[in-house]
Amino acid sequence: MPEAKKLKFLFAINPISGGQDKSVWETGIQEFFEKQPHSADLFLLDGKTDQEKLPQRIASFQPDRLVAVGGDGTIKMVAEHALNANLPLGILPAGSANGMARELGIPPALADSLEVVVNGTAKPIxxxxxxxxxxxxxxxDIGMNAQLVKYFDEGNMRGKLGYARGVLRVLMRRRLLNLQIHLGDHVVRRSAFMVVLANARMYGTGAIINPDGDVADGKFEVVVIRKLSFLAILRMFIRFRPFDPSHIEIFPATSVQIVTKRKAYFQIDGEYRGKIREIAAEIWPGKLQVILPD
Structure with missing residues (x-):
């Protein structure tokens, strides 16, 4: 029987994701690979030179798999480099909100997620x-949640207390958005508190925004939140309950253009992107290979 191929893994680690020291994760990865035929290289992200230095490390180490160690923002950034290098992406969920890992069924414990990274199967999403x-x-999303992401990033508190503080600021400053949503030849005009471009079902908090979402179905959903009472906001952001379906509209789409009357807060995968008045989006089916549980 031929010997199984020895693989090379490059771990891109965000040392401060989730506001926690990642030295335990570094040690855990090194100890795990001491018992493996495979090899591992650890690259610490610094948030400043990553766009230049991570591709250099990929080129010099030539890994078989690139692994993101952090939260949703880290996963997004590392996924861009996996895409450019045509590498499968592995995920170790080490952030404060691990929405994408939860969505993909990746276990939260380090040892279990390492097993997936090494022994799982690459599947397209x-x-x-x-x-x-x-x-x-x-x-x-555009609107309230993006505003919350901005406030949370600016604050000096992490964890649930910092999150609750951001929610209170959002509650005091929430405003309706006047929107035009172009879905092919069809134009929808709405007043709404939030519009979500959903490739998945739930936020990292566990709040379900898109019950029928699927990261590999060749489409995404445009979720329009038209009504949002004080109680509903608390249920979503604090107790992490699903939205009231009578207060939202969901439009399946493969492409969309959204125009707002005034500038609105905008975020992508937990990373605040500033204020926008217009965005265009389209689905890229099966574009990224991700290592998932069998």
């Missing part, structure tokens, strides 16, 4: 290409 330059793996 869809990406949402936004404005021709960025890719969304999970969820992007």
């Amino acid at each position: 869809d990406l949402i290409c936004i404005n021709g330059t960025e890719h969304c793996l999970h969820l992007s």
Whole structure:
């Protein structure tokens, strides 16, 4: 019987994702690979030179798999490099909100997720290409949640307390958006608190925004939240309950253009992207290979 191929794994580690020290993760990865025939290289992200240095490390190490160690923002960034290098993406969920890992069924414990990275199967998932330059793996949105992401990033508190503080700021400043949503030849005009481009079902908090979402179905959903009472906001952002289906509309799409009357907050996969008045998005079916549980 021929010997199984020895694989090379490059781990791109965000050392501060989730506000926690990742030295335990580094040690755990090294100890795990001491018992493996495969080899592992660890690259610490610094948030400043990653766009230049990570491709250099990929070129010099020539891994068989590129692994993101962090939260949704880290996964998004590393996925871009996996896409450019034509490498399968592995995920170790080490952030404060691990929505994409949860969506894909990747276990949260380090040892279990390492088993998936090494012994799992590469499967294709869809990406949402936004404005021709960025890719969304999970969820992007305009309005209240993007505003919350901005406030959370600016705050000096992490965890549930920092999140709750951001929610209160959003509640005090929430405003309706006047929108035009172009779905092919069909134009929908709405007033809404949020619009979500959903390639998946739920936020990292566990709040379900798109019950029938599937990351590999060749489409995404445009979710319009038209009504949002104080109680509904608390249920979603604090207790992480599903949205009231009578307050939302869901439009399946393969492409969309959204225009707002005034500038609105915008985020992609948990990364705040500033204020926008217009975005265009289209589905890229099966574009990214991700290592998933068998």
